Amino acid sequence: MKTMRRVKGYAFVLALILTVGAVLAGCSPEKAGDIQKVRVGEVTRSIFYAPEYVAISKGFFKDQGLDIELTTTFGGDKTMTTLLSGGIDVALVGSETSIYVHQQGSADPVINFAQLTQTDGTFLVSRSKPAGDFDWNTLKGSTFLGQRKGGMPQMAGEYTLKKHGIDPHKDLNLLQNVDFANIPTAFASGTGDYVQLFEPQATMFEKEGKGYVIASFGAESGKLPYTVFMAKKSYIDQNHETIQKFANAVQQAQNWVQKNGSDEITEAIAPFFQDTDKEIIKSVVERYKSQGSFATDGIVDEQEWNHLQDIMQAAGELKQRVDHQTLVDTRFAEQAKQTVKE
Template sequence: MNRKRWSLALSLLLAAALTLTACGKGSKEEVTKVRIGEVTRSIFYAPEYVAIAKGFFKEQGLDIDLTTTSGGDKTMTTLLSGGIDVALVGSETSIYVQQQGSGDPVINFMQLTQTDGTFLVARKPQTGAFDWNSLKGKVFLGQRKGGMPQMAGEFTLKKHGIDPHKDLDLIQNVDFANIPTAFASGTGEYVQLFEPQATVIEKEGKGYVIASFGVESGKLPYTVFMAKKSFIDKNSGTIQKFSNAVQKAQNWVQTASVDEITDAIMSFFQDTDKEVVKGVVKRYKDQGSFSTDGMIDEQEWNNLQDVMESAGELKQRADYKVLVDNQFAEKAKEAVK
């Protein structure tokens, strides 16, 4: 009897030890903090918020610390200085870093949006089909020089035979955050706006969306998750888990309704009317702005550089194979269903 009791006690002790050992190992591996710096808070980035809100990052054992690092320059500076681990910003910023001769290149590893996210807004409603030539001679409130929105805008205008610096009265000295207010206050006859500002201006009756720069400029690696090569080399497992979570969110967004997506991301836009958020989600979803996967296509990469070249912002073309690493997106696309 004593022998049986001893055997039972020993078995229980061994089981407890194994459990504690397993928990000890898991506690070190289960939760990894990843600091993301997004260039702005935007409904355009809906899949990112879905991945957080639906717990897809958490499922991968990642604890996400999300901050908004307003502006591409600030976002990239924060990434390079080690203030964040991953940046969500336009791919052009990684090219600018390379042009400055960085010894630790910034690598694009997971695409989130695949078109420009801005719209052409007119002060007056249009009658009939919109003719781009009607912009000639008009006061146009544009985006910041060198930024992707302005470059995509200029690319579109040139495609329609308009030289933005000769054919328009172009205003580019208004800060990004103040552009909607400036237009609403009477500056400009036309303006290039992100959402939800374009929809808000429409709802207030102060402007009318008449064209999409996203549709006109074609597919681009417009907003991408990127990290320093040194970080990726040391944390490849974390980057893979991160990519898996984003892919799951991308899959979900593709099949979810506009209402479902809106409900999932509303906590990130508490100061925005729900109907506005819904309208913006529908607009971006309808025009295919949300990437279906994280793959950064070489043709789209070349289109991005065509846009930059046209704007005079590209010293020399950047090698796709040097600044893009699709291995994590490829594995996520295969593994996550």
């Protein structure tokens, strides 16, 4: 899902793309009559992003006069590079990426304007079934297959481990050298006693008897702006009405997801996951919905923003804290929450 390189992993591309981004800053999306085209890049294709697919499949974006061109940009660094260079108008990615760009310096900052998920989306999976109630201390001395350093999954994972008195770099044999896409395969082939997995891999492993979900990093690490729609400030300034319509459609989808059950949500998003069994999709939707992972509105509040930075700071990935108002614009989500009631 959100594969991130370390902060300095952005440096080699930012020097090139910030200049290009400045040149393209004045570009607006294509228009066709009353329809406004918006190019959206999602960091990965995931059931975790169910409200996004609901907004498309139920026609909520279309009802707002928006034509969404959705592409999967595979990784936080690639998503941000594509956004800054003008390849997409809006990115769906972790809020930490906007902070990484800010830390590198940018005349055209990336602004978070509509939150989609409000918890981490990973789960702790054990190779063997625990005997009795799970005790976090049983992880000590084990081989733990984690996510990539610098990304929110790994940072939320480390935050949770420390919360339970475990130093991930001293108490575990922590493996972070496996590419995101290969983590499930590595665990299935015998690497690690425990693994931190996104869905649907966690549920699939359970059904196949390859592992057991024993804890949720989302439930443990608390609410934070985990996945957010963001755009360059210049784009927002020049496309204020479009951003408001976008936020309205997101809010309508969030309302719909809250009102409907897993069966209805599964039917709405299944076309985006044609290679995944519907029962798996339904199980994943139920798991995410039950732990409150889907945000009920798009507002990135200051408390969540500060909690995100607490987690980044604990992981050693934050050079300096960034004020909420510097990289977050809540006007659009606040208006959408007030006006969109369906």
